[in-house]
Amino acid sequence: MTAQALLSQLVQVALALALAPLLVGWVNQCRAWLSNRSAPPLTLPYRTIRKLFMKDAVVATRASPLFRLTPYVVFGAMCCAAAIVPSLATDLPFGVAADAIALVGLFALARVFIALAAMDIGTAFGTLGARREMFVGFLAEPALLMVLFTASLISGSTSLPSIVDTLAHRELAIYPSLAFAGVAFTMVSLAENARIPVDNPATHLELTMIHEAMLLEYSARHLALIEWASALKLFNYSCIGLALFFPFGIAQGSDDWLAIALAVPVLVAKLAAGGFALALIETASAKMRIFRAPEFLGTAFLLAVLAMLVHLLLGS
Amino acid sequence: MTPSATTLVLAAIVAWLAIGALGIVALRRLRIVSRVLFPAGAAVGAALAVAAFLAIGAPQDAATLPLGLPDLPFHVRVDALSAFFLVLLGAAGAAISWFSSGYFRSSEGTPPGLICFQYHVFLAAMAMVLIADDAYAFMVAWEAMALASYFLVTTEHRIPEIRRAGFLYLLIAHVGAIAILLCFGVMQGGSGDYTFGAMRNATLSPAWASIAFFLALTGFGAKAGLMPLHVWLPEAHPAAPSPVSALMSGVMLKTAIYGLLRVAFDLVHLQLWWWGAITLSVGLVSALFGVIFAAAQTDMKRLLAYSSIENIGIIVAGIGLAILFKAYDKALLAAIAMTAVLYHALNHAFFKSLLFLATGSVLHATKERNLGKLGGLIHRMPWVAWLALVGTLAIAGLPPLNGFVSEWLLLQAFLFTPTLPQSFVNMLVPIAAAALVLAAALAAYVMVKFYGVVFLGQPREPALAYAKDAGKYERGALLALAAGCVLLGVFPGVVIRSLDPVNVLLVGHAAGEAAASWLMLAPFGEDRSSYSPAIVLVVIVAVVLVTIQVVHRYYHGRVRHADPWDCGYPQQTPRMQDTAEGFGQPVRQVFEPVFRLERHLPSPFDLRPQYWVKAGDPWWHWAYLPIARGAEWVARLVGLIQQGRISVYLTYSFVTLLALLFFVR
Numbered sequence: 001m002t003a004q005a006l007l008s009q010l011v012q013v014a015l016a017l018a019l020a021p022l023l024v025g026w027v028n029q030c031r032a033w034l035s036n037r038s039a040p041p042l043t044l045p046y047r048t049i050r051k052l053f054m055k056d057a058v059v060a061t062r063a064s065p066l067f068r069l070t071p072y073v074v075f076g077a078m079c080c081a082a083a084i085v086p087s088l089a090t091d092l093p094f095g096v097a098a099d100a101i102a103l104v105g106l107f108a109l110a111r112v113f114i115a116l117a118a119m120d121i122g123t124a125f126g127t128l129g130a131r132r133e134m135f136v137g138f139l140a141e142p143a144l145l146m147v148l149f150t151a152s153l154i155s156g157s158t159s160l161p162s163i164v165d166t167l168a169h170r171e172l173a174i175y176p177s178l179a180f181a182g183v184a185f186t187m188v189s190l191a192e193n194a195r196i197p198v199d200n201p202a203t204h205l206e207l208t209m210i211h212e213a214m215l216l217e218y219s220a221r222h223l224a225l226i227e228w229a230s231a232l233k234l235f236n237y238s239c240i241g242l243a244l245f246f247p248f249g250i251a252q253g254s255d256d257w258l259a260i261a262l263a264v265p266v267l268v269a270k271l272a273a274g275g276f277a278l279a280l281i282e283t284a285s286a287k288m289r290i291f292r293a294p295e296f297l298g299t300a301f302l303l304a305v306l307a308m309l310v311h312l313l314l315g316s
Numbered sequence: 317m318t319p320s321a322t323t324l325v326l327a328a329i330v331a332w333l334a335i336g337a338l339g340i341v342a343l344r345r346l347r348i349v350s351r352v353l354f355p356a357g358a359a360v361g362a363a364l365a366v367a368a369f370l371a372i373g374a375p376q377d378a379a380t381l382p383l384g385l386p387d388l389p390f391h392v393r394v395d396a397l398s399a400f401f402l403v404l405l406g407a408a409g410a411a412i413s414w415f416s417s418g419y420f421r422s423s424e425g426t427p428p429g430l431i432c433f434q435y436h437v438f439l440a441a442m443a444m445v446l447i448a449d450d451a452y453a454f455m456v457a458w459e460a461m462a463l464a465s466y467f468l469v470t471t472e473h474r475i476p477e478i479r480r481a482g483f484l485y486l487l488i489a490h491v492g493a494i495a496i497l498l499c500f501g502v503m504q505g506g507s508g509d510y511t512f513g514a515m516r517n518a519t520l521s522p523a524w525a526s527i528a529f530f531l532a533l534t535g536f537g538a539k540a541g542l543m544p545l546h547v548w549l550p551e552a553h554p555a556a557p558s559p560v561s562a563l564m565s566g567v568m569l570k571t572a573i574y575g576l577l578r579v580a581f582d583l584v585h586l587q588l589w590w591w592g593a594i595t596l597s598v599g600l601v602s603a604l605f606g607v608i609f610a611a612a613q614t615d616m617k618r619l620l621a622y623s624s625i626e627n628i629g630i631i632v633a634g635i636g637l638a639i640l641f642k643a644y645d646k647a648l649l650a651a652i653a654m655t656a657v658l659y660h661a662l663n664h665a666f667f668k669s670l671l672f673l674a675t676g677s678v679l680h681a682t683k684e685r686n687l688g689k690l691g692g693l694i695h696r697m698p699w700v701a702w703l704a705l706v707g708t709l710a711i712a713g714l715p716p717l718n719g720f721v722s723e724w725l726l727l728q729a730f731l732f733t734p735t736l737p738q739s740f741v742n743m744l745v746p747i748a749a750a751a752l753v754l755a756a757a758l759a760a761y762v763m764v765k766f767y768g769v770v771f772l773g774q775p776r777e778p779a780l781a782y783a784k785d786a787g788k789y790e791r792g793a794l795l796a797l798a799a800g801c802v803l804l805g806v807f808p809g810v811v812i813r814s815l816d817p818v819n820v821l822l823v824g825h826a827a828g829e830a831a832a833s834w835l836m837l838a839p840f841g842e843d844r845s846s847y848s849p850a851i852v853l854v855v856i857v858a859v860v861l862v863t864i865q866v867v868h869r870y871y872h873g874r875v876r877h878a879d880p881w882d883c884g885y886p887q888q889t890p891r892m893q894d895t896a897e898g899f900g901q902p903v904r905q906v907f908e909p910v911f912r913l914e915r916h917l918p919s920p921f922d923l924r925p926q927y928w929v930k931a932g933d934p935w936w937h938w939a940y941l942p943i944a945r946g947a948e949w950v951a952r953l954v955g956l957i958q959q960g961r962i963s964v965y966l967t968y969s970f971v972t973l974l975a976l977l978f979f980v981r
Contacts, residue, residue, distance in 0.1 A: 053867065053870075053871045054871060056872075056874045056875070056876050057874065057875045057876070058875075058876045058877075058878050058881075059875055059876070059877055059878075060877070060878065060879065060880035060881075061877045061878065061879060061880075062692075062695070062774065062880070064694045064695060064772070066694065066705075066772070072860045072863050072864055073856070073860060075859070075860075075863055076855075076856045076857075076859035076860040076863065077856060079859045080852065080855055080856055080859065083855070094851070094855065096836070096842055096846050096848070097836075097846070097847070097848040097851035097852055097855070098715070098847060098848070098851075098852050099845050099846060099847055101724055101727055101728075101845075101847070102715050102720075102724070102847050102852065105713070105714055105715040105720050105724075106715060106852075108712070108713075108714055108757070108760055109709075109714045109715060111760075112709065112712055112714060112760055112763075112764055115764050115768070116764060116767060116768055116772060119764075119768035119769075119772040119773050119893075119894075120694075120768075120772045120773065121773070121774075121880045121882075122691065122692065122772065122773030122774035122880075122890060122893045123880050123882040123888055123892075123893070124882065124885075124888065124892040124893065124894075125882055125883060126882070127768070127773065127893050127894035127898075127899070128894065130764065130768060130894075131894055131898070131899050131901075131902065132902070134760065134761045134764050134765075135761070135902040135903075137757065137760070137761070138754075138757040138758050138760065138761045139757075141753070141757040141760075142750060142753040142754045142756075142757050145727075145753045146746075146749075146750055146753070149731060149746070149749065152731055152845075153731065156844060157843060157844040157845060158728070158731060158844070158845040159842075159843065159844065159845055159846060162843050162844070216881060216882060216883060217880055217881060217882070221867050221871060225863070225867070290902075291902075291905060294906045301750070301754075304750075305746060305747065305750050308746040308750075309743065309746060312742055312743065312746065313743075
């Protein structure tokens with residue numbers, strides 16, 4: 001581990017923190033265009049976060065310290081995750097401390113904390129949101145892990161930098177196992193990031209909410225941190241998807257600053273395309289009833305297992 | 317000269333028995349029992365843990381005791397495997413005994429001195445099981461363990477349901493004991509020598525070895541709570557006092573795991589791959605069923621009991637995987653799988669004891685086991701709540717705590733399976749990995765339900781406002797177990813290294829050298845996979861602290877307190893929170909075919925509308941009711957010849973005599 005590697009690591013996390021709200025803004029803008037509305041400005045998420053930081057926090061009288069601690073823990077977990085996912089370079093000192101399985105564990109940690117915080121006040125909508133979030137989570141988490149396992153089997157490693165290194169050096173071809181895994185991963189990402197068709201990030205109808213229902217009691221800086229962490233989660237998922245299925249342009253090693261500098265515009269371009277695709281999927285589909293979600297996620301899970309079996313059977 | 321390991325363990329057993337005997341003397345003096353005897357038992361447990369820890373690396377040490385029948389003395393032996401499980405017993409036992417000092421009070425049921433006696437006999441019998449070196453001593457200790465725990469389960473023996481639960485436990489324990497006895501009978505291979513040494517040297521044909529293995533799987537599975545022999549667990553745990561539940565779930569189930577490991581890897585000299593495949597499947601079915609049923613429970617101790625079934629399932633699945641690897645001579649992979657098994661057994665002893673003890677404190681403070689009548693205890697019982705949070709996160713398999721480490725190791729072992737020669741097994745493994753991952757994800761759901769409903773939210777009953785936090789003994793024990801969960805989670809390298817002698821004994825290969833430095837876990841080298849919980853913990857804590865600092869410095873730390881907003885709806889009552897039934901509803905709906913649901917929905921005209929739902933265990937209907945009906949049918953047939961008139965019985969005797977004369981002639 002060199003100082004340079006550490007520096008590139010820090011640059012990557014800082015970039016993730018800075019770009020994450022932009023990605024959310026971009027997706028919202030695309031959604032607005034696609035549904036013929038006039039779009040909000042690209043920087044709206046930044047302004048929202050800043051505005052929320054300025055406000056006084058209102059905390060329910062019967063909240064426990066767990067409620068106030070949770071936004072920080074969720075934010076911390078997402079920052080750690082951002083340090084593991086190779087978005088710019090594959091030489092990540094922190095990538096050694098946590099591999100793909102630990103990454104899924106970090107997401108689960110954030111989910112469990114936020115669900116517990118939602119139950120802490122003891123309101124009807126909070127518990128409803130917690131229950132639904134855990135429900136979606138227990139179906140989505142195995143599917144995500146299976147997708148990552150497929151990639152691990154192909155590369156013989158569960159460490160994300162090694163996976164990306166291996167995948168980036170393969171010849172350009174369509175691999176059936178990765179195709180299945182890609183579809184499964186897209187479905188999981190939609191569910192995990194509270195997107196249509198599983199959840200609606202823009203909903204204000206309480207009975208259909210999942211993610212938003214858990215945040216009803218949060219305000220000001222706590223809400224700002226959670227919003228930021230959600231944006232980071234979307235960013236992380238996008239980067240995992242890009243790293244697994246479009247691993248081109250990610251710098252190998254950390255000594256070549258030019259490569260890292262070049263990786264930034266490539267990443268931004270890939271994220272822009274990915275964000276547009278997300279907006280397209282969201283616009284083109286309708287939100288499902290909550291009990292259709294198991295079928296949706298079950299399909300994702302089976303596809304991911306299929307991807308693994310296809311890899312083992314066909315060796316590709 | 318330092319005393320040998322066996323001497324030390326035997327000393328601990330004798331000390332526990334002596335404490336138990338003193339309990340009989342001070343039968344109804346609660347102060348002596350709780351302030352002197354239980355703490356002394358805890359000290360013995362701690363000493364045993366230290367002695368056994370030192371014995372893991374030491375050469376094995378055997379002795380013969382002049383006890384038992386003439387010409388049939390007890391053989392005892394402490395080797396790495398025994399020593400590891402003795403550490404588990406000593407450490408968890410010490411914490412639970414310390415908790416018990418503050419827990420047991422005078423009640424309607426068994427007097428405290430007698431509880432003390434049964435409790436310490438239970439501990440001593442478990443230690444004896446772990447060091448027994450012949451079938452005779454093993455069975456004596458095994459039965460003593462079953463009986464002592466039966467009496468502990470029925471502490472509140474004036475309540476009929478508790479007596480029934482105890483009977484069920486005793487019944488299944490004995491079905492298991494018969495299977496174990498038969499297993500030993502097969503393994504001695506016709507030599508008539510029942511020492512384990514003779515069994516190690518016996519050469520069985522694969523057919524007989526298979527019979528021995530599956531008898532052991534049945535017998536020890538009955539004790540461990542494998543499907544379908546698990547039905548006693550969810551009945552016995554709610555019935556037993558909480559420290560006893562903790563001891564049974566945290567430690568006693570592990571003696572069954574010990575027995576299975578002892579038979580499968582030490583006493584039987586060969587392993588066949590299909591044993592591994594079947595064991596893996598049984599384990600995974602148990603894990604999935606256990607966790608799905610845990611999600612539907614409304615009694616907090618039943619929920620934890622089902623969660624124990626899940627964890628035992630995971631452990632047994634790991635054993636299956638280790639057998640599979642051993643059968644194909646993949647010693648390193650087998651060692652990794654075995655490490656995961658041992659690690660998970662140790663972890664489960666810590667977090668499950670912690671959670672059961674926490675439910676004990678809740679039970680004492682509120683007199684309530686029903687999840688639907690708890691809630692909001694984090695405000696009333698902060699110590700118990702925050703320490704239980706550690707256990708909750710650990711059992712949910714979240715990094716950087718200990719549950720995640722063993723699951724990580726097990727998944728690593730799964731992932732590098734595709735090197736096996738048999739393609740059928742290679743296909744099986746990804747599906748098994750998928751099932752394991754699903755069980756682990758569901759465990760998080762279950763634990764959020766458990767913790768959220770008990771400790772968070774608003775109190776669902778007015779009486780909960782008077783709940784008091786646990787006393788200092790109880791806090792100390794919970795704190796120790798929670799610290800164990802954290803340490804086991806953060807420094808897995810140290811633990812795995814000390815597991816090396818056990819791995820060498822069982823699978824002939826060490827995992828520690830390859831698996832870990834003190835900071836980093838990397839079983840196959842850092843480029844293939846690595847995990848460092850210490851770094852993860854430090855980074856998360858650092859990010860959290862820095863964020864708090866930055867937010868407060870650059871903005872402000874102002875907080876206003878107000879009523880909860882909840883979409884502007886002011887008339888919220890605590891009853892509008894999710895109940896345990898409500899929280900489990902999605903899982904019930906998704907997995908409806910595996911439950912036997914009974915539901916009562918109120919009609920619009922009900923004056924007192926009621927809703928209840930019972931999620932029954934289908935194994936009763938699939939496995940037990942047919943057996944019960946069969947037994948009843950046989951009994952009825954036998955009943956036909958029972959006429960109750962003396963002349964008829966005399967006729968029977970006469971006919972029997974005639975028949976005997978005919979045959980013997």
